Amino acid sequence: MQDCFCDADLNLYPNHVLTPMPRSREAAQASLENLYRIFTIPEEPDSTLGSIDQAITGNVGDFLQKHVVALERKLSEIEGDFASPRIPEDPTFVSDYTEFLKEKLVAQSVHTASPRFIGHMTSAVPYFMLPLSRILVALNQNLVKVETSKAFTPMERQVLAMIHRLVYNRDDDFYGQWIQDSRHALGAFCSGGTVANITALWAARNRLCGPSGEFRGIAREGLLKALQHLDCAGLAILVSRRAHYSLGKAVDLLGLGRDNLVTVETDENNRVDLQQLREHYRRLNGEGIRILALVGIAGTTETGNVDPLEALADQAAEIGCHFHVDAAWGGPTLFSTTYRHLLRGIERADSVTIDAHKQLYVPMGAGMVVFKDPATLASIEHHAAYIIRRGSKDLGSHTLEGSRPGMAMLVHAGLSIIGRKGYELLMDLGIEKARCFAARINAHPDFELISVPELNILTYRYNPAWLQAILAQANDELARRINSPLDRITETIQKRQRAAGISFVSRTRLAPKRYRGDTITVFRVVLANPLTTETILAAVLEEQCALARQDDIASLLAELKAMVSP
């Protein structure tokens, strides 16, 4: 290596002063040795990192149970451990750093794999995902191009074809023709549903505003000229008000503006109201605004409901616009013979988003969007001189992201090892568990079910039977006076339950029809972890009842009673 310190006489940069290395050859050599070590010498099995590694390998559940501290520490305290903006000047021993990591980061992370953590969409992952992830990191492939990913390229294309077939179920000839065709793409693999939705709407926008006659297309000439070419005042996207916030980011990013993400009211089951959708369409038409796309939701983030996709497909066909379905959450329901009918019509979508790190049980960082027409992604195709050359098989020519890891391998593993039937079981379990939990909530005197589970997500709130009875009769004014303290109660219970660290449900704000659009705070439960049992769900409710008996909440309820009693 030493010869590498030779003074190559290459100072062709008069403006650059080439000072010699500020250290002796010996010192340099010494630090070099250490440097090579961290690139080559593995940790001893009995080192701190080695032993944590072994512990996780042996039994991850046990490791997390032992090391992730349940009791919530104030975030402001935790911030104290990550307060310095200074990059350490000198190297640190891996073992010392690992100790820090164990106490300050791992211990204070969230036990997302716990069957009692039913508040969000991040849940347990099958055991085999861990060793496979290590292989992935060890290989450190970059899927932007074949030269840095080789077999990973056809593997990712296969995964996209499998998901495409799950949605569109085209025949073997179709896939035989397109699966490995470099000039076309059945979809794009990305870091998550947000990038997937953005990619879908980007492609839709560029397709609607593609080259024609003198106009060389929006990709080259931009939105202003595209609108002039289409002779319209703007491009709008229609979606239910339950839409994921990523769509707001998409219209902002794409230059359409959030005003042009037109959110439509929903029915009592949180599904888009088609009547109102048509009215919005007519209004926009009158304003000279062109509809770029209708977006249907298959599994709303907050309530897990599915829009009437068949009807939306008809509507999109009538309007003549792109039809995108955000099935980031609900897509895998297609694995279920029993419940796939809930997504009927999805096969008519021009594009569909499905997240692998949600209900395909892959670790965080894996999303996909598939397109009915393999030519759609050509509208965002791009090339460079050194990679993703025209005609090359490089995946980078059709993705929003550039360099990407081979996460598709974990999807490939899940689909192969769990299989269609395994995923069907997971989907059926979640949906039926949600129905049982809803039944339990309905049967319980102190809780009110707010959204009935269509998939495996439901919302409810603490609301004693006697108060529910009064609310049922109450006028708007009284309803509001009852709901607002109930909101405080729900929020307090949710925060204290989270802080107690035994179990976790999330909360959101909804405007159920029964309260004439009055927005209320509710508990939100996502039942995706197969290890969550009925017993756990019963315990979650009991814990919430106990919290409701605490003085401050009890007195709030007493005040309510006083207020409503004649």
Next chain:
Amino acid sequence: MQDCFCDADLNLYPNHVLTPMPRSREAAQASLENLYRIFTIPEEPDSTLGSIDQAITGNVGDFLQKHVVALERKLSEIEGDFASPRIPEDPTFVSDYTEFLKEKLVAQSVHTASPRFIGHMTSAVPYFMLPLSRILVALNQNLVKVETSKAFTPMERQVLAMIHRLVYNRDDDFYGQWIQDSRHALGAFCSGGTVANITALWAARNRLCGPSGEFRGIAREGLLKALQHLDCAGLAILVSRRAHYSLGKAVDLLGLGRDNLVTVETDENNRVDLQQLREHYRRLNGEGIRILALVGIAGTTETGNVDPLEALADQAAEIGCHFHVDAAWGGPTLFSTTYRHLLRGIERADSVTIDAHKQLYVPMGAGMVVFKDPATLASIEHHAAYIIRRGSKDLGSHTLEGSRPGMAMLVHAGLSIIGRKGYELLMDLGIEKARCFAARINAHPDFELISVPELNILTYRYNPAWLQAILAQANDELARRINSPLDRITETIQKRQRAAGISFVSRTRLAPKRYRGDTITVFRVVLANPLTTETILAAVLEEQCALARQDDIASLLAELKAMVSP
């Protein structure tokens, strides 16, 4: 669990037929057991996956050496192993799948960690990154919100502050004030440099077109109204022609159009030509096009050159536009006391992109963009009812992506364990190695150095001394007639060397001044792997000479000789 198969009477969906589960209770129970197994029971150490896992844990270099097949198999053959679009109906044993993986995927992947793989920016990662990655996957945090990431949130903010300080070096008061301030962000963590560049230009666009008077800002009203409000015909971005292709994606995505990514010629060292930049500015001004941003490059992808950032900062100040620096590759040069001056002026940039999966030696999937002004990202701020609520600490309110893994932990680990001095050594090594290799190429009779390394990237081609002498005298016509067969030779050698699998250099097309802008094909070498030795570099050249002696290339050279001899 059984109670979960209860027939919850919740069919509030008349349009949905709730059929019973298509299998007996017993069968269901049986498959359930298997399902729980894959979520809970680890692989036996002596299982296929377990043993691979142990092998990687023991010695990853050895594992890759053994299992990644060097000899290149035709991609079309490999595609045969990934040809089925069918998701397997039944589950597969993990061991069977792992066998498939080992033979068909791992064996046919690219040995990016090999010290002989010097063609691209993906290189070896320090050993400790592997076990730490497993911890990351086991914790499966989602950094979009505190509720699914807890300590990972302040940790990521600290990493962004460390990188911010590396670039801007503000005082402790500054970081004390902003590092954990939820309403502001020193930067955004993302999946890679492309998203980082897009985020920077998105924020710049939204800031330039922010709310003022009647106008509610581009985020709400869109680009058309923003241009009307600014009273200009378009927004342009100026950058050298060596810019990364992600900038093309950015202007497309943002609705500006690729025509408005104005690429400026470079000088003989591949640095933006300021004279021409000013001319473009004047022209655009005349056309009523407003300059959104100047982009400087700190480490061009193809040649590793650095634009005159100080001068660009002056220019941007004069124009009054956003100044972004794409330091995805070269940013970490700031660690080097000896070479950080090459990036002088970067501290005046409004935003800077730095990739962690490049020269911070973190596995694929980690990029960052930092902003001089902590208020800049407010222009793309967004919220939702169930997460990233206003005032919350949720990181998701300022990122393009939604759900994200905790990759920042690996950057935190690298910065802590390797330390500033360790990274300095890595940077110095690469740059000095590149200079030695350039000297070697200059000293070799059969090679022509095309771009002199400023950082650790250089380009060259096979071009015998006698031919170089003739080219030096040749007129345009003759030069072209010599260069075109030389291009074929370079491309052939590069492909055969890759196919032989001993070593790998990449290739690209450049238009060096000495050939008056004639575009030629060149070898491209990136010297980031600290394990790459002088001996290896010598061997790479020898192998290329040997390939050049093969019949077809030899005869091409003979023809050339005949052509040019009087």
